[in-house]
Amino acid sequence: xxxxxxxxxxxxxxxxxxxxxxxxxxxxxxxxxxxxxxxxxxxxxxxxxxxxxxxxxxxxxxxxxxxxxxxxxxxxxxxxxxxxxxxxxxxxxxxxxxxxxxxxxxxxxxxxxxxxxxxxxxxxxxxxxxxxxxxxxxxxxxxxxxxxxxxxxxxxxxxxxxxxxxxxx
Numbered sequence: 001x002x003x004x005x006x007x008x009x010x011x012x013x014x015x016x017x018x019x020x021x022x023x024x025x026x027x028x029x030x031x032x033x034x035x036x037x038x039x040x041x042x043x044x045x046x047x048x049x050x051x052x053x054x055x056x057x058x059x060x061x062x063x064x065x066x067x068x069x070x071x072x073x074x075x076x077x078x079x080x081x082x083x084x085x086x087x088x089x090x091x092x093x094x095x096x097x098x099x100x101x102x103x104x105x106x107x108x109x110x111x112x113x114x115x116x117x118x119x120x121x122x123x124x125x126x127x128x129x130x131x132x133x134x135x136x137x138x139x140x141x142x143x144x145x146x147x148x149x150x151x152x153x154x155x156x157x158x159x160x161x162x163x164x165x166x167x168x169x
Contacts, residue, residue, distance in 0.1 A: 022036070057104070060084075060088070067083040084112060105153050106153055122141040
């Protein structure tokens with residue numbers, strides 16, 4: 001069912017497409033072109049958020065992309081884990097009951113797993129199996145990182161564990 005859900009991947013693809021499009025359309029040069037394209041793309045992304053019904057997972061993705069992009073413009077470096085925490089805080093301050101929404105829980109758990117587990121898992125595999133960067137291996141590590149953090153929630157809410165997750169994702 002995740003294949004059909006609007007997720008962070010879909011929001012990222014929309015953002016990258018919009019930014020590419022607006023970079024080509026903006027008539028300024030240099031940093032101004034990129035900044036204007038980024039800001040316009042973020043504004044359109046907010047409209048996309050509203051158009052899709054503002055589900056917690058889409059809110060998280062839009063907020064994280066916005067925070068990361070604005071952070072890059074202002075500070076040249078941002079931390080994904082901080083943007084994840086800030087996105088959760090903003091959503092919970094806006095609507096505390098969203099904490100009980102399964103989509104909110106799964107979305108934040110999946111991204112936390114990706115940020116916390118996937119890089120360590122990949123580094124461990126590369127170190128112990130003498131393997132370089134492999135796109136398929138990287139994808140599997142991301143999938144496993146997300147699954148490790150979401151599996152308890154899936155079991156709690158749905159009473160099952162998807163054994164096909166590695167192939168589906």
